[in-house]
Each structure stands twice: as structure tokens, then as C-alpha cells.
Amino acid sequence: MTKEIRTRFAPSPTGYLHVGGLRSALYNYLFARKMGGKLLLRVEDTDRTRLVEGAVENFIEVFDWLGIHFDESPAVGGPHAPYVQSERLNLYTEATKTLAEKGHAYVCFCTSERLEQVRADQQARSLPPMYDKHCRKLSKDEVDARITAGEPYVWRMAVPDNEVVEVHDIIRGDVNFETSTIDDQVLMKSDGYPTYHLANVVDDYDMRISHVIRGEEWLPSTPKHVLLYRFFGWEPPQFAHLPLLLNPDRSKMSKRSGDVAVEAYRDKGILPDALLNFVALLGWHPQDEREFFTLEELVNEFSLQRVNKAGAVFDQAKLRWMNTEYLARLTHDEMWDGVAPHLPSELLTESAVRVRYAVISLRPGAESFQDLAAKVVEAFAPADISNDSWDEAQLSFVGEVADGLSTLPAGTWNDFEGLMAEFKAAANSAGAKHGLKGKGIWMTLRMALTGREHGPELGRLVGIWGREGTLNRLHAAIAAKLSQEQSP
């Protein structure tokens, strides 16, 4: 029987979810689901200096928003709880003891000052900065004595000499490392907390992780992990190192250029499904040329074999396009529900039917709920026509249109389609009476009604404003022009 597929997303609680982390989490999720396995969330909080309050709760909340659910996590628990490393310290202590007994770990008393000095010397001589294994030759008696004396110390791994460590990577194939280039990595810090290297190996084994799918930045430290598995006598998991997510300048994606927090995209109005879809396509592609996928479809299509090796630039413009596409596929009800919370309270005094009509009329091309809300607000904004100058004909034409509209049966104003036709007819007949046609008609009306050269179709705006709003605008425009003539 084959081993159960178990993957994990193991972030450190920095306070927000990085989109690169999201991509890793997503691929872990897709792979686990596809293979009928489990996905777990494990919090790697072994660096006490970087703890952020509420970070774990935030992760859970954001993943919930995204619709990615973990089979085992700090929130839902599971057979390998706890899923927070700071609550598993005894495991790491035990593991260290095991390594020490086998001679694979040793105590090091070197101060950070000395380490810095060593590094500086090596740099000066153009040598690779590595620990000089100074404490590896300390006698057991000396070690015991110094520990008893209360001297602070760490545990380091004893990397063997002159060996080649082979890392099997699903995405990159076999990658070899000379042990002479591998540092005697610290496993246990002086504060009693493990480093990432020790903790992730111990936990991945303990939690029976079958596939470690993580960012490429971990590839160089993987031989250390492989060595640890060997020291412990454990079978290592399969590794898959994902290509990095890049800034436009092709450096590793960072806060430097643009947003990296999933929360920032959520706040900007990016839909969770759009974000997931977009991120899934960064470094992976399906067999055909489709590019719109639900989470379920992604699960069906996903395969680690189709993950690319080269890093991918996170293209904000394409994300925006994808979000626009997702928005366009929403029903009117869904769109209304999304936009309504972003509308200012002033608009509540307007008829709900007309505000809703505004949302429906203005939605084509909207990039986000916020974007559409802004367009709605703009549509209701008062006109300022002081910069436009009219001749006599235009002035009477606008009056004529106002008269024509005021005689429309009340019911017409509630029938948006019919109103559009009536409005057009009124404008055309008034135009004919005053020698205006085509652009002369429409641009004059557009300026009178909105004060701007560009904007939504007037026939729709009239419906959005309603009888009173429309006539008010027309009368206000006429009044403004008349007073302008009197006081030049």
C-alpha cells in the first residue's frame, strides 16, 4: 500500500500572508487534494524576536476568505497536535539528544562576537563565510564544565567531510552538494528554541509529511535537511522547490515594489477566486490554453510535473484584468451585494431602484467593487457647467428638452428601457426644432446634465437620476447660463 500523501504549509507568523506564501500554500493544497491526501498548517514560530501578535488568527482568517481549508491546523487540531512549534520544544530537545548521542551534534560556545570575527577574516581572504568548527574538538569534560559554569551555548550539526549529498527534487531533478560547502548549522539556539532546519525536519517526520513543497529559496539548505534525516535514520520526504515570485525587476518579490500581502489585495477589492486563479498560473499551467479555473478545476488539472523552473514576475496589470473578468461574471445581485457596502450614505437618500440601476448600468469594465462604487458616486455628482458657453439655440434647445421630458407619463420613468427611447426621441425632436443634430444635441445635453465631456450613456444617466433629478439638472443649467449672460 502506498503512503498517504500529506503536505504542509509552514509559515512563520510575521503578521500577514505573503502572496508567495499563498502560492506555496495553494500548490500544497492542490497537490494534496488531487492525490486524495491531507494538507496541514504548521506555524513556525521559533524566532521569538519576530513574533507578531494575532498572526496565526490572521492566517486562518485569510485562508478562510480564500476558501483554502486545512485538514490539520492550530485551529482545527489533528492527530499530530500541537501545530505550533513553540509548543513542541520537548520534541526538538529529544531530537538533539539523539543526534548528540550518535555524534551528529555538538555543543558550541562561540560568542556572536567571535563568529563575526571569523566571518570577517574569511571575507577578507575571499573565503566562503562558514563556521570554523572551533568547538567541534572540545573534550567532553570541558563541555560539561563550561555548561555547569553557566556559559551559554548552542548545538550545531556535525557535517561529515568529503561527501556528496544528493537532493532529489521533483521539479529540478537531482541536485548535488559537497559537504565541504555545507556549514555546521546551528540546530538549537542558546535560548532553547530550535532553528528552522531542525524543527522542520523533526516536525515533517513526526507529522508524516510525504511531500515538502516550498519556495526555491530553501533549495540550498535542503542538503542539511537530507543529512538530518539520515542522522536520525528517517526516510526523507519528497521535495519540490517552486520557482520564486518576482518583482518587475526580477528580484525576489518583496515589499519594495508594490503589495505582497494577500490582505492588501483583498482590501483593494481583488476577489479571492481571481487571486487564486491568477496565482495558480504563476509557475504552473494546465495542459490546454484555458486560463479560468475554479478551485475544484485547479485540483483536477494540477500536477507538479507542469510546474516551471524559472521565476515568475507578479504582473499587477494581469491580476487586475483577471479580477475584471471575474467581476464581469457575477450576477447583478452578487455585484450589488459587493458594491453596496462601498457606497456613501448620501446615496441612500436616492431611490434604491435607481442606485441599483446605476450599478447595473455602469458595471461593464469595472475592476473592483470599489471602482464601480466610485463610478456610481461620480454619476450622481452635481454638474458644473460654468466653463461651457452656449449660444441662443442651445439654450432654447435645453429648455425644450426639459419641457419634453416633463410631459412624459410618470410610468415611463420607472421603465428604464422605455425611458431611454423616450429620452432619445425628446432630444431629437427638440434638436430638430432648434437646428441641432448628432453631436450638437448630445454634447450640449451632456454638458448641461453632467458638466463633463465624457461619461456614461446619457439615456442611462437619465434613468439613474429619475424625473426630478434630471429636470433639476436641466433647469439648473439653464438658470446658470441665463445669469451668466446677465453678468458677463
Add this chain to the structure above:
RNA sequence: GGCGCGUUCGUCUAGGGGUCUAGGACGCUGGCCUCUCACGCCGGUAACACGGGUUCGAAUCCCGUACGCGCUACCA
């Protein structure tokens, strides 16, 4: 500096020896539609890093070079 990974249009990518005068998408751009803007529709632009091999034949295989990126912490 050392180690490692990578390299197809500006960007995301298809391509796994002939079907590639290299396909799709975003972007940009021309036109159409039109009361304007946007939307929509139609079209265009643009790439196999370089040099050697292997082969009848290479974007596809091999080697080298260049360039880019990552790692090089008692951070993950």
C-alpha cells in the same frame, strides 16, 4: 567570494528533434461601434541569451560562455 538554480514576445506562458515562416493570454497599439469615455468586436506589435557540438534536421539533446536570481544568521 563560495554553492545552487534559472534563461522562448515588455510580462505570464505553450512547445519535450521535423507539423514552428514559434501558439495563447496580459500589456501596448491601429480600426470598427458610438452622443463622449469605457465596454465590446476585428487586426497589429513583439521572443527561442550567445558560441560550439550531436543529427539529414534543434527552440527542443550535450558542452561551454554570458547574464539574472537565490542561499551563504543563534531568520524563516
